[in-house]
Amino acid sequence: MRELKFRAFTTSQHEPASGNPAGVVLDAEPLSDADMLSTAARFGFSETAFLSSITPDSARIRYFTPRAEIAFCGHATIASGVALARNGANPVISLTTNVGVVPVEATPQQASLTAVETSVDHLDEVLLDELLSALGLSRSDLDPALPPAFLRGANPHPIVPVGPGVLARLDHDSAAVLRLQDREGWDGTVPVVHRLGETRFASRNPFPRGGIREDPATGSAAAGLGAYLRHGGHLPVPSQITVEQGREVGRPSLIHVSVPVTGRIRVSGTAEEM
DSSP: OEEEEEEESOOTTOOTTOSEEEEEEESOTTOOHHHHHHHHHHHOSSOEEEEEEEETTEEEEEEEOSSOEESOOHHHHHHHHHHHHTTTOOSEEEEEETTEEEEEEEOSSEEEEEOOOOEEEEOOHHHHHHHHHHHTOOGGGBOTTSOOEEEESSSOEEEEEBOTTTGGGOOOOHHHHHHHHHHHTOOSOOOEEEEEETTEEEEEEEOGGGTSSEESOOHHHHHHHHHHHHHTTOSOSSEEEEEEEOGGGTOOEEEEEEEOSSSOOEEEEEEEEO
16 A cells, blocks of 8 residues: 655646645555545545555545545546556556546646536525625625536536636635535535636635635536536537636646537646655
8 A cells, every 4th residue: 555645736837836735545455434534634635535456447546535535536536647657557547436437548747537427507596695605705796697506516516606806805704615515415615716718717616525725726626617618608619728726825726627519528637746
């Protein structure tokens, strides 16, 4: 068994603090669920990935926050792909997650995952007001061109597109957000997103359910954003979009998203060992 630490979705400038830290545990067969949870708590990152049944082209993968197991984690998947590539894996690896098989193309420097299908639904108006209150926002902060929605993919979560200047002053109530996440079963972050250009977005992602105040880079939320934009006709397809995240918490990160005309969204990024 090997314990590794990576920063995933690092920036092209290779800033030493860039990317979202993730734990990666290879050959995790000896670990019980309780062992995995305590290991994730010891790492202290938003997620740690545990890989077992590793072959050159496949593995079983599970993800734990310091609080609980979750169904999927994008940045830990990118880190795991790079870790496997550095240990002799084939260029394409099938990772069996709790929500299905996720193909990952990986090199020793970067990886691309093919996310599970994501559906886009209306976000209940009463729930939206409760969420905005927890985020310290109001309806006037919303982007009138991009309505809030609820996404059901690997990790169910809302998405809240906002107007100019809102991300800079976002100061959410972590306890209130956590109550919503626990009550509603939102495994993922709560992405608050601002459109910087047709294919360029900035995002801040409160994540108290993961044991941290804010996630520096969220691959699953970036995949959801791609599905949301395509579903609402807010983006010509096929398209490539970039998501900038984490600068407000001192970990600037860059996520690349491929949005095809139909089918599953691809999320790509680099990873560096810590």
